[in-house]
Amino acid sequence: MGNNSNPASHVFKRIAIFGVGLIGGSFALALKKAGTVQQVVGVGRSLASLQRAQELGIIDQIATSVEDAVRGADLILIAAPVAQTATILSAIQPYLQAGTVVTDAGSTKADVVAAAQQIMGEKLAQFVPAHPIAGRELNGPEAALSDLYVGKKVVITRLPENSVEDVNLVAYAWQQCGAIIHHLSPAEHDGVFASVSHLPHLLAYALVDDIARKPHAERLFQYAASGFRDFTRIAGSSPEMWRDISLANRDAMLQELDSYTAQLARLRAHLQADDGAAIEAIYTNAQLARHNWITAIESAEKQRKDGGD
């Protein structure tokens, strides 16, 4: 973690952020609020976004080049759309100095790790992959919030090459944003999020599109109510972002989709056979599991607010 041995009191001299939207912008605002960073420099494809981020106090400086952004940074966060990660790593690599740690905020990890392994060469150890589990339906610098990460999980999928110090530095930065650090392998991470996030997005998009293409779609939407609204809320998310995530996590997605399709086939057979007991068993198990999950997260939330662990 550079030349500081005590992350509990570290102040970053210069943090470079690639992508100053919701994720990168909220990271910058949180660290500034915590007094944990002296200077934030922004990099991005849209000059208008960078200027807006500067006006909003998210960044102190707009980098004139990748080389300029990377020079002297103790931490670099890649918070651009996940499909750009490899391009950004390639751009950074030649200028990356010893002592600079690079991390990312991508929703998939195995593809990012594979790209880093191809691109980073002898600097691979300086890249600590991570994924903050937070979001809003809004995007861009205007959507950034200093408290977006408070109480949220950040999953670090460390590489065998990473030093303990560099992993701790990334964890420290996110902890300063109020986040709780978890560790998974890249494959574990992608399997988990395929199941509880990426597949549900695909399912919600699939349902709305299926309905919208029916000849009587207008009548169908007319009678859709609050249950449908909540079920499909995630189908309001960015199609480009979720296309990229679907492709980046393709193998895990296919596996989860097959498991789910098999489940639907079982339910179809129970329906066809008028087997109320079998249908009720699935519905009841789901209701109970969801109830237990909600109870557990509410209890963890309460413990956290009470200053517990």
Next chain:
Amino acid sequence: MGNNSNPASHVFKRIAIFGVGLIGGSFALALKKAGTVQQVVGVGRSLASLQRAQELGIIDQIATSVEDAVRGADLILIAAPVAQTATILSAIQPYLQAGTVVTDAGSTKADVVAAAQQIMGEKLAQFVPAHPIAGRELNGPEAALSDLYVGKKVVITRLPENSVEDVNLVAYAWQQCGAIIHHLSPAEHDGVFASVSHLPHLLAYALVDDIARKPHAERLFQYAASGFRDFTRIAGSSPEMWRDISLANRDAMLQELDSYTAQLARLRAHLQADDGAAIEAIYTNAQLARHNWITAIESAEKQRKDGGD
């Protein structure tokens, strides 16, 4: 509609409600608030619920028998779980007087109509099937609200045998609750709600159960976040109620499920082929359709509040 020719000023002398929970209780409270009913009598399997409903002012009287409940009523609402509808119709039929209109609040209509056709004999014309599109995650008389139906849709699936006057009387009662009346055939109704309500419930239950049965379910739930929470909210609904609805609307459910499974197969093929453009086309169409839907309901809501149509 009995002996009153002007529903715009009608006051019901006696309304009998089978099932004094959320749906039946809210109906009674709304009509009382509107001053549209002189006496409400409750019928049900649980004496405790009936007594609670009386304490809460939902009903004025607990019926001592079905005969007692039905005698002198100008309107009867069946608001018990939908699996009991046939039993209740059979119990009512022998005592049903000319001039009394019977309606129901079941979430499926073709099965209710089929049961009524079998049971009601020459009194079939007196049964006007309907479905109020409103609900809460709570049940029982305590959950009843006088404004539950304000601005909500009530779908009447009239029978060819129904008189215009009887249909208007049922519409009038729901309008007095603040509801907006729609008309569909029973088959249209069941197809629409299979698509936008019953299938989504099955899909949400199926996903939570699928995850809960995996060996690493605990880890999966640990990382489930707000998107998962909204997507699965309807899997917190009553398993018994949704088992009954699934079975009652089996044919339409199977058709919608097959359409959706074919959609998932298409998405699977696109994923397998790394066809980002095809995936994005589906996601984009879904996002747009949902956006248009939300815009339309918000505009209708605003129009209603502004006193428009």
